Amino acid sequence: MPRLHDILALENLPDRWLSGDDKCDCTYQRIGSWHNPYIGTTLQVRLCCLWAEIYKEYPEFVQEIPAFWDGNHVAPITAPQPWDSEDMDMPLPIWYRQLAREQGRTVADIRAEYSQKQYLRPRKVSPGSGRDSRQPSQREVRLAQLDELEKTGWRREDRIALWEKEDALKRERERHDRAKSR
Numbered sequence: 001m002p003r004l005h006d007i008l009a010l011e012n013l014p015d016r017w018l019s020g021d022d023k024c025d026c027t028y029q030r031i032g033s034w035h036n037p038y039i040g041t042t043l044q045v046r047l048c049c050l051w052a053e054i055y056k057e058y059p060e061f062v063q064e065i066p067a068f069w070d071g072n073h074v075a076p077i078t079a080p081q082p083w084d085s086e087d088m089d090m091p092l093p094i095w096y097r098q099l100a101r102e103q104g105r106t107v108a109d110i111r112a113e114y115s116q117k118q119y120l121r122p123r124k125v126s127p128g129s130g131r132d133s134r135q136p137s138q139r140e141v142r143l144a145q146l147d148e149l150e151k152t153g154w155r156r157e158d159r160i161a162l163w164e165k166e167d168a169l170k171r172e173r174e175r176h177d178r179a180k181s182r
């Protein structure tokens with residue numbers, strides 16, 4: 001039987017923040033969370049909102065770039081891409097922010113309108129047509145990375161040599177594991 005003060009405490013707990021809960025208009029929502037069962041408390045910090053205040057003080061340390069690099073392509077993609085997950089419908093916070101960018105409106109404005117029009121939310125795509133079925137090969141990924149690595153001081157031939165060494169090690173390990181399991 002729970003004690004009375006436990007019941008009262010439960011009733012007074014605030015709604016716990018979650019990453020992607022859309023409770024602020026930040027483009028990327030981030031929640032810091034620290035908790036410990038033996039202390040019985042949780043510290044939550046809405047980092048995205050806190051950082052937004054810090055960004056105002058130090059604009060010289062902030063880059064807001066209207067483009068996306070997916071790590072597999074050297075060329076930046078400047079248009080928001082259509083939803084292409086085979087596993088889930090588009091999450092509401094991402095949908096609202098995509099619409100805001102496409103229409104040049106605020107997230108709050110879009111949320112107010114489109115929370116009433118959820119039938120328009122992009123659904124998951126049919127199996128075999130989503131992003132997972134178009135993964136680039138390891139070779140394509142590495143070629144794309146070479147240009148960026150060069151800017152951080154890597155020589156192309158050194159990086160390629162390192163990849164070859166890593167591949168050889170991996171093959172060696174796989175041979176070893178196969179021999180062991182026989």
Ligand SMILES: [Zn+2]
Binds near residue numbers: 024048050
């Ligand atoms: Zn925020």
